[in-house]
Amino acid sequence: MVAWPDAVIQLLSGLTAASTLFIVASGLTLVFGAMRVINMAHGSFYMYAAFILATVAGGAAGGARFWVGLGAAVVVVAVLGGLVEVGVLRRTYDKEHLTQLLATFALVYIFADLALQVWGGTYRSVSVPPGLDGQAEVLGRAFPVYNFFLIGLGIAVGAGLWFILQRTTLGWQVRALVEDPELLAAAGVNVRRVGTIAFIIGALLAAVAGAARAPGITIAPGMDTEILVDAFIVAVIGGLGSVTGAALGAIIIGLFQAVGVLLAAEWSSAFTYLAMILVLIVRPSGLLGIPER
Amino acid sequence: MTLELHEVHAYYGQSHILHGISLTVGPGEVVALLGRNGAGKTTTLRAIMGLTPARSGRIMFDGQDITHKPTHVIARLGISYVPSGRRLFGQLTVLQNLQLWQQPPRDGSRWNLERVYEVFPRLAEFARRRAGSLSGGEQQMLKIGRALLANPKLLLLDEPTEGLAPTVVGQLSQWLKLLKDAGLSMLLAEQNALFALKLADRGYVLEKGQIRYAASAEELRQSPEVRAYLGV
Ligand SMILES: Nc1ncnc2c1ncn2[C@@H]1O[C@H](COP(=O)(O)OP(=O)(O)O)[C@@H](O)[C@H]1O
Ligand SMILES: [Mg+2]
Numbered sequence: 001m002v003a004w005p006d007a008v009i010q011l012l013s014g015l016t017a018a019s020t021l022f023i024v025a026s027g028l029t030l031v032f033g034a035m036r037v038i039n040m041a042h043g044s045f046y047m048y049a050a051f052i053l054a055t056v057a058g059g060a061a062g063g064a065r066f067w068v069g070l071g072a073a074v075v076v077v078a079v080l081g082g083l084v085e086v087g088v089l090r091r092t093y094d095k096e097h098l099t100q101l102l103a104t105f106a107l108v109y110i111f112a113d114l115a116l117q118v119w120g121g122t123y124r125s126v127s128v129p130p131g132l133d134g135q136a137e138v139l140g141r142a143f144p145v146y147n148f149f150l151i152g153l154g155i156a157v158g159a160g161l162w163f164i165l166q167r168t169t170l171g172w173q174v175r176a177l178v179e180d181p182e183l184l185a186a187a188g189v190n191v192r193r194v195g196t197i198a199f200i201i202g203a204l205l206a207a208v209a210g211a212a213r214a215p216g217i218t219i220a221p222g223m224d225t226e227i228l229v230d231a232f233i234v235a236v237i238g239g240l241g242s243v244t245g246a247a248l249g250a251i252i253i254g255l256f257q258a259v260g261v262l263l264a265a266e267w268s269s270a271f272t273y274l275a276m277i278l279v280l281i282v283r284p285s286g287l288l289g290i291p292e293r
Numbered sequence: 294m295t296l297e298l299h300e301v302h303a304y305y306g307q308s309h310i311l312h313g314i315s316l317t318v319g320p321g322e323v324v325a326l327l328g329r330n331g332a333g334k335t336t337t338l339r340a341i342m343g344l345t346p347a348r349s350g351r352i353m354f355d356g357q358d359i360t361h362k363p364t365h366v367i368a369r370l371g372i373s374y375v376p377s378g379r380r381l382f383g384q385l386t387v388l389q390n391l392q393l394w395q396q397p398p399r400d401g402s403r404w405n406l407e408r409v410y411e412v413f414p415r416l417a418e419f420a421r422r423r424a425g426s427l428s429g430g431e432q433q434m435l436k437i438g439r440a441l442l443a444n445p446k447l448l449l450l451d452e453p454t455e456g457l458a459p460t461v462v463g464q465l466s467q468w469l470k471l472l473k474d475a476g477l478s479m480l481l482a483e484q485n486a487l488f489a490l491k492l493a494d495r496g497y498v499l500e501k502g503q504i505r506y507a508a509s510a511e512e513l514r515q516s517p518e519v520r521a522y523l524g525v
Pocket of ligand 2: 335
């Protein structure tokens, strides 16, 4: 039997994982929701943010430069996102979906090779910023303070996105874009601009997740595709295009993985796919997805 | 406000749809664009809005060449497009739909939410509902209301009577009369020629992407040839 304080700790670990997953997946699903594009390079943005942070605040430099590094990571990746949308994706919107998919898939390789050139193949690490380090006591067990920060960040990002999408003109434009771009243009809205902004917000979310998750993981090539698969599963479970769905999907995957570790540690990644299969059997378009007409 | 089309040709891919359309809409004028299904009425409006840009010819609005301008720029210059059918943002609320169209007032056009709600009280009542849940008549109100909020100089209406119950068609006629009396210029594409010619000052009859007749509304109503062609 598992002692219940351990179960609570596992639950909190699950929520910590869910939080990062949600932030990454929300970007993926937002871009899909606005433009019907699956951005395969989303994971590359995540990885770049971690590498940039490690460059600025890695190793001995560490400490308070964490926040400078996080800021730099978010800004650089947002600019990169803008360049990708304007320079590459914009040329593919009038083409088939496969063309868009291939274009972003090509970017995954280009970004990966570029990362090898810039940062090399060595592993890097970043330490937790001062103030958020150390352990908190939960039911007599130790739990990292930084994980509470990650859970809080996920909630804050969710609230921020909800506010933008429901309460601001930009949010309505993003939601309107996918329904009828021609009509939105006829309303006097520069639809290309809305698309670019949506894409930049998506890249920014990947960057926030990548930088925030960087302490405590090994930053290395390959983390781009790894996170992409997880984020994609989360977005699909929630229903592609639905940010609320991404939150639900992330919690389900986070908890499934945590329970998986408790029950059978060596099978924990299989639990991710199990969760996806179960959800898709019941709801083929995902929990909050709208079936394609 | 003057809209002028000179010899406009438009295509969908390879198919040549408009074969040299020339027409004008003067200040305060209501002009009917008539023709059977497939004649090219919608394509003409789309060419004006830059949605199906003219491949050759010229479109002037208020002395500016708008032939190759992007749609949102044309909209902001003061042309409001009311497309046919249920084209609205069904996932957004009625209020959000209205606010997406809002443009600052211009000389002679000072529409705001309050005034739109005065004309269409139903929209105020349903402000927080999802636009997709409105009935056909209510959607028509929303489509016209949002177009007015753009404070346009010219309204392009595509088949506004399509699919409406006869009582709602009567109301629609009153709303449009109201706007006409307020001095708003309109280009009204309709298969329902009787409806359009009641309101219009002048009209054009399209056939296979060309203008077949151009005359005053009175003449078009009387002409046996036109009546036969339009089947009225
Ligand atoms: N998207 C499209 N692609 C190809 N042909 C089209 C398209 N839309 C309309 N057409 C063709 O263009 C012609 C004119 O259509 P349209 O302008 O919609 O006529 P109307 O509005 O007068 O009914 C028709 O023959 C129609 O089949
Ligand atoms: Mg038509």
